[in-house]
Amino acid sequence: MSSNEITMNDLEIDTAALSAKDRAEIEKAQPMWKMVLKQFMTHKLAVVGAGIITLFMLVSIFASQIQSITDLDPDNQNVANRYLPPMTTATVGQDVRETEVEKFINASPEAADKIQKALVEKGVVAVAEADSIYELAAQDVKQATASLENLNLPEAGELVSIFKEFETFHLFGTDELGRDVFIRLIYGTQVSMGVGVLVAIASALIGLLIGSLAGFYGGLIDTMLMRVTDALLSLPTIPVLIVMAAIDLTKLPWLNAVVSSSNQSIFKMVIILCLFSWMTVARLVRGSILSIREREFVLAARTLGAKDSTIIVRHMFPNVIAPMLVSITLGVGESILFEAALSFLGLGIMPPTPSWGNMLNNAQELIYQAPFLAILPGILILLTTMSFNYLGDGLQDAIDPKAIRR
Numbered sequence: 560m561s562s563n564e565i566t567m568n569d570l571e572i573d574t575a576a577l578s579a580k581d582r583a584e585i586e587k588a589q590p591m592w593k594m595v596l597k598q599f600m601t602h603k604l605a606v607v608g609a610g611i612i613t614l615f616m617l618v619s620i621f622a623s624q625i626q627s628i629t630d631l632d633p634d635n636q637n638v639a640n641r642y643l644p645p646m647t648t649a650t651v652g653q654d655v656r657e658t659e660v661e662k663f664i665n666a667s668p669e670a671a672d673k674i675q676k677a678l679v680e681k682g683v684v685a686v687a688e689a690d691s692i693y694e695l696a697a698q699d700v701k702q703a704t705a706s707l708e709n710l711n712l713p714e715a716g717e718l719v720s721i722f723k724e725f726e727t728f729h730l731f732g733t734d735e736l737g738r739d740v741f742i743r744l745i746y747g748t749q750v751s752m753g754v755g756v757l758v759a760i761a762s763a764l765i766g767l768l769i770g771s772l773a774g775f776y777g778g779l780i781d782t783m784l785m786r787v788t789d790a791l792l793s794l795p796t797i798p799v800l801i802v803m804a805a806i807d808l809t810k811l812p813w814l815n816a817v818v819s820s821s822n823q824s825i826f827k828m829v830i831i832l833c834l835f836s837w838m839t840v841a842r843l844v845r846g847s848i849l850s851i852r853e854r855e856f857v858l859a860a861r862t863l864g865a866k867d868s869t870i871i872v873r874h875m876f877p878n879v880i881a882p883m884l885v886s887i888t889l890g891v892g893e894s895i896l897f898e899a900a901l902s903f904l905g906l907g908i909m910p911p912t913p914s915w916g917n918m919l920n921n922a923q924e925l926i927y928q929a930p931f932l933a934i935l936p937g938i939l940i941l942l943t944t945m946s947f948n949y950l951g952d953g954l955q956d957a958i959d960p961k962a963i964r965r
Contacts, residue, residue, distance in 0.1 A: 605952060633739070633743045642932075644929075646729075646730065649726070650725055653697060655725075659721050663721060732931055747918055754829060755892070758891075765840075767841075769788070770843065771871050792838045794835075796835060797897075803827075839890075844882075905917075919937060
């Protein structure tokens, strides 16, 4: 009896010691997402790339708010101020000033009468009352704006806002039509990033579906799908994209409802890049599925009577997300490069819609006269592509279980 008691006490002591050790190990252990994040943060270039991509995504999302804050219109032309260098202030022509003043007078005749009388009474202008606002608009913009503010008339507030728009500051200068380069780069970010992300997501979904079917079922289905994939991979990408870009989608009756002349170039670009960018993802997913489908957990799911769709979606998809996520990040940079190349050739996003590619196309003949028009969009394309590539490298190192430092 005593020996049994000693044995039980010893067992209790050993169990207590083991539990304490387990608790210490549990306290040291980290969730998977923390280990992935810690591993990702060690890749400095990937962190910088993620920051640049986040900045560009925020710029593309809030492009309209940036336009309202800066009071700049990407389509507003000022031919009298073409090729202005960066950090330059420009004023609109006299014809534009007269047009805006006439619109104000026609829209608010009573307020215009009070302003005209006040301008003559205070000696700001020395002309008839009917021409006083036009005479004021012909003066220096800052001086004219100050004269209006000194009238202390509530009715002059709208006209003061109009006069302030006569003078604009161009951070990155103006292009060949006098349009502000900064706001066009902002909207070019929206178009280029939008096309790149949409194409990457669409190609990932298509590649995931085709690769999963080919890898899971094998046999004839695998042969047919992979031969189509290999055939598309063997095509020269740029020549095929050029031929596809020349197709007029508005002539297709079943696309008339969604395609118009204003959005045809963007819609066409997304379709073309989606059709020719899913093959790499499909082969990657197929290879992963082939290595997974004979695992024990898949065989157990089949034994329990799970459907094929359930096995693919619930058991196989989570195991191919990591390599597919890396492929998506690399595909975004590639899609942006293809969009820029086609737009540079005049077959992509068509003006006046701004994109980095067509801005480069417009600047190719002005490289000596206004080099900044080519340098700025080129730098943005380079930064975006490199950022996505480094982000893909960082995710690959972070998600790989063999590379994670526990």
